[in-house]
Structures are given as structure tokens and as C-alpha cells.
Amino acid sequence: MPGSTDITSAIASACASAFAGSAANDTQPRGDRLRARAFAALCALLLLVVLGGCSSLPQHVERPLSTALPATTASTLGRIAADSSPDRSLTGFRLLPIGSFAIDTRLQLIRRAERSIDVQYYLIQDDETGRYLLRALRDAAQRGVRVRLLMDDLYTSGADLLLLGLDAHPNIELRLFNPFTVGRGAFTTRFLFALNEFSRVNRRMHNKLLIADGAMAVTGGRNIANEYFMRHEQANFVDLDTFLTGALVPLLQELFDSYWNSEVVYPARAVMRSDLPPELLRRQFEAMTGPEGTPPPEPPPVNDVLGYGPIGEDLDAGRLGLVWADAAAYADPPARDKGLGASYGLVPLEDIDSVRSNVVELMRRARSEVVLTSPYLIPGQRGLELMEAMRQRGVTVRVLTNSLAATDEPLAHSGYRRYRPAMLKLGVELHELSPLRMRRTSRLGMFDSTQGRLHAKTAVIDRRQVFIGSMNFDPRSEKHNTEMGIFINSQQLAREVLRLMDLDKLQASWRVVLDADGRLRWLAQDDEKEIVLTNEPEATFWTRFWLNLLAPLAPEELL
Known part of the structure; x- marks a missing residue:
């Protein structure tokens, strides 16, 4: 922005004088004090506008075009990759x-x-x-x-x-x-x-x-x-x-x-x-x-x-021991505005070949079971409709997400909990990661002195198709972020992902259910004793208080 330094300096100086005047002693007439404060606020707003006008991206930037270098057996990694592959049409995973x-x-x-x-x-x-x-x-x-x-x-x-x-x-x-x-x-x-x-x-x-x-x-x-x-x-x-x-x-x-x-x-x-x-x-x-x-x-x-x-x-x-399988990869286009006309939830715009659309298509075709892990889970109304359609076909839907105590984004949890009762009524199995119970298992790492939080984003369909990527099941991933994901057709990798989640034993999570009166309950098993809680487990009173206070103010599509 031409001359922006001089303009900004002048406005900043005026703002400083205005703020000094607004802070003057109470011997000034009340009307003068109010006018000084109003002028100070106007100066601050003007300063933000000027600086905001200077925030535009630079024009005519040189971006030298470059492309990836293909693999070659002249490099050590290229030679090992070639020697390890049983079939050039397959991808090896670990x-x-x-x-x-x-x-x-x-x-x-x-x-x-x-x-x-x-x-x-x-x-x-x-x-x-x-x-x-x-x-x-x-x-x-x-x-x-x-x-x-x-x-x-x-x-x-x-x-x-x-x-x-x-x-x-x-x-x-x-x-x-x-x-x-x-x-x-x-x-x-x-x-x-x-x-x-x-x-x-x-x-x-x-x-x-x-x-x-x-x-x-x-x-x-x-x-x-x-x-x-x-x-x-x-x-x-x-x-x-x-x-x-x-x-x-x-x-x-x-x-x-x-x-x-x-x-x-x-x-x-x-x-x-x-x-x-x-x-x-x-x-x-x-x-x-x-x-x-x-x-x-x-x-x-x-x-x-x-x-x-x-x-x-x-x-x-000099040789890799991997699981070899057919696979595909997707990434959202970098320059597409995902916010135009999109509706949040598990179902994206139909005409866009996005990471989410491919995950949803796998879920639509599921015959027996869908297992999701997502640290931030906000399905939206259309997501609920997708879950309902799967349940009506007899598909088991199991989800692992963060509990309130585990999440690093409490406002995102507020979006999730709006849909939690509806998901449970559809028969969705909900599991929430427990920081306390994470410390009792070394399956996913040693959390004896730190808090464990879920960040993995996966889906396993019918125990044979696997998604691993960057995409959460929330509005931000659908509308605002670009995402990347790998889709793998492998029963062995599906078994490994399910083993890592280990939902059956509930070693590191709470199972959320509705009781006969429709109230939320959190269940866990310690040895042969069943634990039943009636409030968000392991979360403090103040965490729940501030979440209840702020949740209504958070726009869901920005979570």
C-alpha cells in the first residue's frame, strides 16, 4: 500500500493523543470525556481499517515452476523401493x-x-x-x-x-x-x-x-x-x-x-x-x-x-517388509473455495471429487460395518441422515472421538454434543477417549505422566477398506480446509487399524449410551467391575461451566 507507513504513523499519533485525552482527569466536563473516548475508538477503528487494507497479498509474484523428480534406481531409496515391490501396480504400507x-x-x-x-x-x-x-x-x-x-x-x-x-x-x-x-x-x-x-x-x-x-x-x-x-x-x-x-x-x-x-x-x-x-x-x-x-x-x-x-x-x-495393496490418494484442490454453497456435515457437494466425498461414498456402500476415528466430530443434519441410512441397512456404525476431558478444542466438542443424543438414538456406538484410562494402557504410547488426546483420522469399512488422512468429520474440514487422504483396499491393514483402536475392550475410552429415560451415561470396565457415570467424565466443573456459557455463541460451521 503506497505511503502506508506515513499514513499509519499519523493515525497512530492521533490515536495516542485521543486516548490520552480520553484518560484525562475527571475535572473535564462529562460530554468532553465522552467525545474524547468516542474519537479514540474511531481512531482505533480507522487504524485497523488502514492496516487491514495493507493486508492484501502481493501482486506479480514470481513463482518459478518446478515439478517433482521421479524415482530412479540410481538412488538408494529408489533401488530399495524397486527391489521390495512384488507388483508395480501395488503400494506397500506400514x-x-x-x-x-x-x-x-x-x-x-x-x-x-x-x-x-x-x-x-x-x-x-x-x-x-x-x-x-x-x-x-x-x-x-x-x-x-x-x-x-x-x-x-x-x-x-x-x-x-x-x-x-x-x-x-x-x-x-x-x-x-x-x-x-x-x-x-x-x-x-x-x-x-x-x-x-x-x-x-x-x-x-x-x-x-x-x-x-x-x-x-x-x-x-x-x-x-x-x-x-x-x-x-x-x-x-x-x-x-x-x-x-x-x-x-x-x-x-x-x-x-x-x-x-x-x-x-x-x-x-x-x-x-x-x-x-x-x-x-x-x-x-x-x-x-x-x-x-x-x-x-x-x-x-x-x-x-x-x-x-x-x-x-x-x-x-535393502528390502522393505510391508503390506502390499491396491490404493488411491486424493487431495482437495488448493484454490477451490469450499465455502461457496457447501453444506456442512458428512456429505459434501455432489459435484466435487474431494477427500470427504470419497470417504462418504465408501460409507454409503458399506454392507456390514463402519468404524470411524475423528478427534473432532460434528456430523450435521445430513451426516445424521447418512448414519440413519446405514443403520437402516443393518450397518454397524462405531465412532471413537475425544471426550470433553481429552479434547484440545472444547468449542468443537460443543458442536459434537449437540448431535450426540441423536446419534445414540440411531444406534451409533459412541466411544470417547479417556485421558485417565489412557495412562493404564501402553497400546498407543506411554501416557503415564501426560494427557492423552485423540488426533488420528481414520475409517475402516467392512473390515477391508481403510482411509487414513488429515480430514476430521466436521464443518471446517469440509468447507474451509484442504485435506489429503489415502484409501487402501486391504483386510490386513483394516485389522491393524481396528486393533489399534481396540474399541471392544474399552481399554482407553468410555462408551456413551442412553439409559431407559433417555439420559446420557458413560460406561467403562475395570477388571470385572462396571463403572457408570452421569456427567462428562474427568472434566472439571469449570470446564463444563465455561463450555455451557460459550457454546451457544460458537457458529457451528466454523468449528
Whole structure:
């Protein structure tokens, strides 16, 4: 915005004078004080308008077109992938339910890549895990590997110097999805100064993907932060990724390219600002990601809960032990406005080939059973109609979501609980993750000293078709976020996902039911004793109080 600095300074000065006048002593006439306060409020509003007008995205930005490098047996990972494949039409999978295995797999691919690394994430946190992964990417670039890093810009506040330092290295390019241009230093100021563009900045890229040498990939539900890999001191997520290689990887590369070259993606240097020269930015990055403040993750144990060892052992041996199956991958188009004319719920617009539409189509075709895991579950009226249609066909519908005590988004829970009685009346089996009971089982990780929360997004249809992805079953995933998902036709993988959820034994969850009078009850089994609760389990009085107070104010389609 031309001259915006001078204009903003002038308005800010006027605002300061107005606020000083409004705070003057009470000897002023009451009318003068009121006029001063009104003028101060008007100045503040005008300042926001000016800053908001400056929040528009830069024009005529150069985005050099680039495409993924195909796999080749000239690279080690490419050769191992080719040697491990029984059929070029199949994709090999290994589920990653435990955090230490999930981060180790990503780091193994980064460290062993020889030609290219493509990375796409909703969140890479400026914490020990995020900085360590960024440094590993820097190390790969120094080996001559081409690194393309695509991040959603929502949670990059305060990290501009860190990210610009990474971007200043040769062989690395950082791009941002739908970036903020004003108020970048804090999360709240970003939205405050972009109120005039709320419909734009409300659209976020929720995808999670890492591809090494065009040969192997990791995708699923995890972002890059301590809490997704059991490294947070207070709360950690139960989540699920999958390692994969084979027929699906080239399609994932195409999906990545469609985002990388999209008009809604901007080079980091087009929106991030620094007066530091590249050499000093690189030094800053070195200091920020040094070993003192960025310790490496703990190595994974010998085996995970499914009996698999670390992927590095397979790579060292030169052959991968995987489950091979037919599979497909989908990602929502990056530039589509999902908010125009969409209705929230489990059923999306019929003419859009989205991640959600493909999941819903699988559910519509279910013959015997649908098992869902979603940390945020808000089905909407059409979602209820879909569940009712499945139940009328005799399909068992079982759902695992967060309890109020487990969720990190209480307002999203308020959207879920509006539909909870209706789902139960349809005969849907509802299970809610229990932080307390999570500590009594090591099936999904050790939560003896931290709170466990569900973050996995999966669906198992008729015990033979599996969805693993980034999509929650809520309005935000349908209308506002872009999502990515893998669809696998495999009875073995279906068994493994169901084993991880382990709903039958209720080891880590409460079963929600309606009693004879239609009241909610939470059931659990301890040894041979059944526990029955009448209120949201493990949630404090104040949590319930504030939720009841704020829930009516939350627009459901934004949850």
C-alpha cells in the first residue's frame, strides 16, 4: 500500500493523543470525556481499517515452476523401493501408530535422500521437534538434495527469522499457503489486521506429506510438533501415519506439485521481511537449531505395538517388509473455495471429487460395518441422515472421538454434543477417549505422566477398506480446509487399524449410551467391575461451566 507507513504513523499519533485525552482527569466536563473516548475508538477503528487494507497479498509474484523428480534406481531409496515391490501396480504400507517410530521414519528418509525431498505440512512448530526436522532438511540440502518445503502460514507467527534462515540456504525453497502479510509477529494480530479478508485467511491447508527421492513417503494425521511424537511434557496425541512406497508415490508427487505451483502459494520471501543478509540469516538459523536448544528425539524401541521394527533396519537391509495393496490418494484442490454453497456435515457437494466425498461414498456402500476415528466430530443434519441410512441397512456404525476431558478444542466438542443424543438414538456406538484410562494402557504410547488426546483420522469399512488422512468429520474440514487422504483396499491393514483402536475392550475410552429415560451415561470396565457415570467424565466443573456459557455463541460451521 503506497505511503502506508506515513499514513499509519499519523493515525497512530492521533490515536495516542485521543486516548490520552480520553484518560484525562475527571475535572473535564462529562460530554468532553465522552467525545474524547468516542474519537479514540474511531481512531482505533480507522487504524485497523488502514492496516487491514495493507493486508492484501502481493501482486506479480514470481513463482518459478518446478515439478517433482521421479524415482530412479540410481538412488538408494529408489533401488530399495524397486527391489521390495512384488507388483508395480501395488503400494506397500506400514502403519506408524507410535510417535517415536513416526518421527524416526521421517528423519530416516530425510537423512538418506540423495536427490529430492518434498515436504507439505499444516504445522511445523518452533519447538524441539520442528527445529530438529528443519535442521535435518538443511543438512540434506547441504548434501546437494533439492528441498521444497510448503507450509500453511497460520502457525508461523514469530518464526519468520527461523524460516527465512532455512530458506537462505542453497537447494532449499520455502513457500507458504495463503499467507498473512500484516501483523505476522503474533497469531491474534494476523487475524485482527486481516478482518477485511476473513473469508480468504479462514481457508487453510491441512495436508501432511513428506516424499523422499520420489520413492518413499509418509502421510497421515501428524503435524510436526512435540505433542505429535510423545515429546510434550503435558499433553500428547494419539495419532496415525503410514509409510508407503510403490504405485501411489508418483500420484502423491503430482498432488504436491498442484499445491506448490498454485496461485494461492507464495514464496516465503514475498511475505516475510528481514534486513539481514543471507549469510547472517544462515548463522541465525544455525544458532536457533543448535544442539543445546534442539535435542534429537529418542530412538524408537525394538518393536512397536504391531510388532514392526524401525524402518531404518529395513533400509539398512535393502528390502522393505510391508503390506502390499491396491490404493488411491486424493487431495482437495488448493484454490477451490469450499465455502461457496457447501453444506456442512458428512456429505459434501455432489459435484466435487474431494477427500470427504470419497470417504462418504465408501460409507454409503458399506454392507456390514463402519468404524470411524475423528478427534473432532460434528456430523450435521445430513451426516445424521447418512448414519440413519446405514443403520437402516443393518450397518454397524462405531465412532471413537475425544471426550470433553481429552479434547484440545472444547468449542468443537460443543458442536459434537449437540448431535450426540441423536446419534445414540440411531444406534451409533459412541466411544470417547479417556485421558485417565489412557495412562493404564501402553497400546498407543506411554501416557503415564501426560494427557492423552485423540488426533488420528481414520475409517475402516467392512473390515477391508481403510482411509487414513488429515480430514476430521466436521464443518471446517469440509468447507474451509484442504485435506489429503489415502484409501487402501486391504483386510490386513483394516485389522491393524481396528486393533489399534481396540474399541471392544474399552481399554482407553468410555462408551456413551442412553439409559431407559433417555439420559446420557458413560460406561467403562475395570477388571470385572462396571463403572457408570452421569456427567462428562474427568472434566472439571469449570470446564463444563465455561463450555455451557460459550457454546451457544460458537457458529457451528466454523468449528
